Amino acid sequence: MMKRQRWRKPLQTVGFMALLLLCISLPLTGYADDFDEYAPAATTIDLPPAGGFFGNYSWFTASEYFPANTPVAIDNFQAQGRILAATGKELYLQRNYGSGGSAWDVVATVAGGNMDPSFVRISPDGSTIALGIGFNAPLMVFPTSILSINNPPVLDTHPQVTAYAVNYYDAAWADNRYLLVNGGQWPGPPYASGVGVLDTTNPADTGTGLIDNIPGASAGIAVDRVNNRLITGIGYAPAGGGNPNRTGEIKLWNAGEWSTTPSTALDYETNPKVLAQNVLSAAYLAFDKEGNVTVGGGDAFGTGGVGENGYAAVIRKDPAVDRVAAGGAPVNDGDWSDTAEYRVLASDPCMNDSATGIVYGGWGEALAVVWNPLTMPSGCAGVPGSAGEFWNQGVIPRITVHYPDNPPDQDSDGVPDASDNAYLTANSGQEDADGDGYGNMVDADFNNDNVVNFSDFNTLKAEWLGSDPVADMNADGVVNFSDYNLLKDRWLQPAPYY
Ligand SMILES: [Ca+2]
Ligand SMILES: [Ca+2]
Ligand SMILES: [Ca+2]
Ligand SMILES: [Ca+2]
Known part of the structure; x- marks a missing residue:
């Protein structure tokens, strides 16, 4: 059942007065309008195919950006801002900013069975990686510093890898020490899941209960680095037994309402702070640097039998997330044209993807929508709302990166750093004749x-x-x-x- 659920987730000179006027007309904060501005970049990035370039069995390619100010280099490649991807038997590093296709380098392998990766999560300081390699397999935690292109380590036997025997579906770093783990589900139905805290400085830790009694399965989890808000929810709970469909429900805990060292677990059902009631499948949860919430996945069993597929969503901090944090009503996701509190990012022109992902990268302010162009029927005939594409063996997930109005662009060539194949050298044409990722x-x-x-x-x-x-x-x-x-x-x- 665990495997089946996966696809649901699915100036020159300026006079003083002119300068003064300019200052008055500018917004007081630099990125207050990111939510409204997010627009797709000109080019897309292809992740390594599910199973990797060596064709190993896997259903999914997990991916994450290294955070800004990651001090670690992988050989002589600075890690910050690059995408790390896990699939097959390999962990891959994005060769260059914006590169995709075949420009991925193996930086670690697993010796045992193929990964069916659940997630790869990098600590806020970039120094530590948590890798959920698959159902019933260990959760591996290891320092970024062991990764190498020239000499990729074998994770299973590496002395600096700690393998935790905990149940997991997704995880989020609370800080650089504690990892919050959503356990996915216990054997069901009836489905029930919970969240535990893992102390990654203690190899013997078996986890401490943080949230229990979640009436559903397979949800994401995320922590807002600015406001220390925690969100998790229900990835799968279809209507039945007199209960409504609760797939996609997301709840929020404020700073002070949760802890990395809980004495007793919190009861999910008694938390009144509902952020979303029926948005996709509570997967790919994340916060951007402004505090907006990202949601991905897909709910093939949506309300009235109409699936919610083929897009990712962003929930606006102000007013929606802030309102919920103060005890107010959930996000209004009913009218897609009203972007006051909710936005739909549909990269797949067919909108039939039941597992659209969304990943945030702070270094380049990149909001990456990950979709699965398994099939692209001519004109997308008949497919909107259907779950036509999903995670599968051999699928090459595609990333469409969305940027705010003024993302970092160090060489001022108009191509944002995180999409620039020569981010320190102006090359607006982005020519790369040999396709190796370097302009x-x-x-x-x-x-x-x-x-x-x-x-x-x-x-x-x-x-x-x-x-x-x-x-x-x-x-x-x-x-x-x-x-x-x-x-x-x-x-x-x-x-x-x-
Ligand atoms: Ca640039
Ligand atoms: Ca450039
Ligand atoms: Ca040469
Ligand atoms: Ca080149």
Whole structure:
């Protein structure tokens, strides 16, 4: 049953007065309108296929962004802002910002059976990773520092990996020490789930009950880093036995109403703070840096038999989340055109995806909607509302990243850092002729051996005054001195190239 539920989740000079007027007309906070602004980037990212590039059996590719200010490098690749993905027998690191397709590098493996990953969750400081490798399998916790592209560790036997024998569906870091784990379900029906706290500094910890009596199964869990609010809910509880469909219900606990060291577990049913009643399937819960809530999944058994599929949602902090936190009414998700408190992000043109994900990356302010283009029937005939696409073996999940109006763009080329294949070098065209994830403008490693040297220089010489798209670094149609100078700038540099 656990497996089946998975697919539900589914200036120049300015006079003083002019400057003053400018200041008055600007909003007082930099990103207060993120919720309204989130718009899709021009390009999409393909995650490693479910099962990995080696074709191992898996139903799902789990993914997460390394947080901003992650101090750890993986070999010489800075981790912050990159996507970490788990599927098959491999943990993959995004080779470059914005890269996808085949530009993923293995940074760890599991020796045993294939992963059917539930989640990969990175601690707020980026130093520790929690990996739920699958149903009835251990929850692994290990330092980011053991990951390597050059020499990927085997997690099962690595001395710095702690394997916890706890039941899990999703997890969220409360801080850099305590991991909150939603246990998914106990054998049912009737389904019931709960949340426990795991002390990741104690390898012998078996978890302490935090929330019990959740009448349903398989929900996400998230903590708001700014306001310390906690949310979790019901991922699966269809109508039956006189009870209404409660799939998608999300409840909220304020700071002070929950603890990482609880003496007794909280009763889910007595918490009156309902954030959402019927939004998707309470999966992919997260908070962006403004405190808006993201929700993904899909409810194939929605109200009146009409499924809720093919989109992810964002619930606005102000007024909705704040109102619920103060004891008020749940989000109004009834009118999609009214974005005052709720937004629908539908990346899949067919809107038939019963497992649309949504993942937030703070480094690049990237709100990534993860969808499954398994089939794209012509014109999407007849599919809206149907659960036509879902997690499955071999599916290549696609990410459409949404950005607010002014996301970080360090080279000011108009491409946000988290989507920029050379984030420190202006290259608005984003040319990448060899598809390795590094933009042509910075990629003088023509033979892809991760260093720029005489082999690459010889390629440039051989293509001199020709139009070879790989050696044409500045993409102006001819290989000449401009390209030679770009190569010279990178001489003897190892990858990555920015
Ligand atoms: Ca840029
Ligand atoms: Ca750039
Ligand atoms: Ca390239
Ligand atoms: Ca080379």
